[in-house]
Amino acid sequence: MKITPQEISHVANLARLHLSREETEAMALQLDEILTYVAKLNELDTRSVPPTTHAISIVNAFRKDEVKPSLPRDKALANGPKQNGEAFVVPRVI
Amino acid sequence: MSLHRLTIHELREMLDGRQVSAVELTRDVLQRIEKVEDRVKAYITLDPEGALKRAEASDAELKKGTGGPLCGIPFSIKDVLCTDGMRTTCGSRILENFVPPYDATAIVKLKAAGAVLLGKVSMDEFAMGSTSENCAFGPPRNPWDTEYICGGSSGGSAASVAADECIASLGTDTGGSIRQPASHCGVVGLKPTYGRVSRYGLVAFASSLDQAGPLTKDVTDCALMMNVISGHDAKDSTSVDQKVPDYRIALTEGLQGTKVGIPREYFIKGLDPEVETAVRQGINSLREAGAEIVEVSLPHNDYCVAVYYIVAPAEASSNLARYDGVRYGFRDRSSDTLLDIYKNSRSFGFGDEVKRRIIIGTYALSSGYYDAYYKKASQVRTLITEDFKKVFETCDVLASPVTPTPAWKLAEKIDDPLSLYLSDILTISANLAGIPGISVPCGFSSAGLPIGLQIQASHFQEEKLLRAAYNLEQRMNISHLRPKNL
Numbered sequence: 001m002k003i004t005p006q007e008i009s010h011v012a013n014l015a016r017l018h019l020s021r022e023e024t025e026a027m028a029l030q031l032d033e034i035l036t037y038v039a040k041l042n043e044l045d046t047r048s049v050p051p052t053t054h055a056i057s058i059v060n061a062f063r064k065d066e067v068k069p070s071l072p073r074d075k076a077l078a079n080g081p082k083q084n085g086e087a088f089v090v091p092r093v094i
Numbered sequence: 095m096s097l098h099r100l101t102i103h104e105l106r107e108m109l110d111g112r113q114v115s116a117v118e119l120t121r122d123v124l125q126r127i128e129k130v131e132d133r134v135k136a137y138i139t140l141d142p143e144g145a146l147k148r149a150e151a152s153d154a155e156l157k158k159g160t161g162g163p164l165c166g167i168p169f170s171i172k173d174v175l176c177t178d179g180m181r182t183t184c185g186s187r188i189l190e191n192f193v194p195p196y197d198a199t200a201i202v203k204l205k206a207a208g209a210v211l212l213g214k215v216s217m218d219e220f221a222m223g224s225t226s227e228n229c230a231f232g233p234p235r236n237p238w239d240t241e242y243i244c245g246g247s248s249g250g251s252a253a254s255v256a257a258d259e260c261i262a263s264l265g266t267d268t269g270g271s272i273r274q275p276a277s278h279c280g281v282v283g284l285k286p287t288y289g290r291v292s293r294y295g296l297v298a299f300a301s302s303l304d305q306a307g308p309l310t311k312d313v314t315d316c317a318l319m320m321n322v323i324s325g326h327d328a329k330d331s332t333s334v335d336q337k338v339p340d341y342r343i344a345l346t347e348g349l350q351g352t353k354v355g356i357p358r359e360y361f362i363k364g365l366d367p368e369v370e371t372a373v374r375q376g377i378n379s380l381r382e383a384g385a386e387i388v389e390v391s392l393p394h395n396d397y398c399v400a401v402y403y404i405v406a407p408a409e410a411s412s413n414l415a416r417y418d419g420v421r422y423g424f425r426d427r428s429s430d431t432l433l434d435i436y437k438n439s440r441s442f443g444f445g446d447e448v449k450r451r452i453i454i455g456t457y458a459l460s461s462g463y464y465d466a467y468y469k470k471a472s473q474v475r476t477l478i479t480e481d482f483k484k485v486f487e488t489c490d491v492l493a494s495p496v497t498p499t500p501a502w503k504l505a506e507k508i509d510d511p512l513s514l515y516l517s518d519i520l521t522i523s524a525n526l527a528g529i530p531g532i533s534v535p536c537g538f539s540s541a542g543l544p545i546g547l548q549i550q551a552s553h554f555q556e557e558k559l560l561r562a563a564y565n566l567e568q569r570m571n572i573s574h575l576r577p578k579n580l
Contacts, residue, residue: 055526093432
């Protein structure tokens, strides 16, 4: 399997990244090399092996549904690159 | 007297005995930073005034006798843990001006124990890397030889401890990022069991693998820090509600009756002969301390890098979707549509390695490839975990190298991602299985660079691990050595 620059462009768009043509080409070669290495996983028969979703066996962590103090609005907005004191501001979407 | 050279436990005695004040100690460490920092470059953000204020408060508490176990001790913090009011960059341009509105739980606990925070230390961007060269603000250097890498991703933590630019540090480990720089810098570094230390406020890289832990000058300090940072946190649903023992008590016993397994697969082809010699000497010391040495096998270890470089980027690609230029972090001001804000902010804000991992992860999770990559890797992850389960039925701890080679020169491997990924082959499995692992100094290469020995144990068996580490340290008697030319 060869990863093409077109595939990289498609994936970059999904990941909301712009890549230059040089970056795209370099990334295609590197991803190809990495996936070729990863293909060694196919040496193993895992048909009857359950996937690990969590490193240690814990069950659902439930807690009481209680209202607790949360971040005040001014603090929550403080790092926003553009905000109006009530909300984060972005260009019109619809 | 060089206060900065001492350990937490030595300094706590002196502080309690009023032989030194917290302000004197903090000043001494700040002077040390001033003297060596232009060569080590460990710090991204330094807060001398804040530190001296904390030290004054510590002195007041010490006077009253109410000081916590870390009262007055100057710490550095990896710049991936949120600190209230102190810039937290994750080594990334995208968070260059991010000032968190709250403390990570581990930071809350350190502060409650009286720790004096000096500042935030360097790391690979978003903890992705093995050399700390992926830091957007320039790489930290190895204090033993500043031409060499200090390891990563907690490179600033390890370098600041080795250079005596702090007394101890808090780092994080997703695939070896505490143990590997600890090994390269000749300090002690522990990755706790997944769930032992809260991840709340630890900026996420790969959530099923990330864990915070201590980097210290000796094993006793490591135990003292574990006493403080461990425990359940309602704010992290993956933290585990299990009693926290006094880890220092674990250090008082010898190793009679302890079985130390030597995983044959860790002595791989390509293992540097000097590393092997140092580690074999370390294993001998464990035997002399009373341990029984047995050879064991972890047959699936050879697959750990392949599993990791699917699972970790997959989780990262999802976690890093939050950097959108809207709520925090860098925004490209020239963009006038939302989509352009996303793309331009992220493309400028992220460095090459972060982009590479986002691409790998997005590809592995994208339509049509999920079963072939993510699911397959998660299944092999199960096999790796089962290997450990089986091995820990026959032995208490495992001893091995931490890294296949000593530190290498800066820029030597920067253009070869796969070869860098493969250098993590001895540390990644612990993260995949969620078990604890520690690096303890066990020797030096002929070039004078430190070499660490890794000890791993089963889930929540940090006491066994620290006991073995302490016995090793006592017999090797090299933890007090410091770089000569700094």
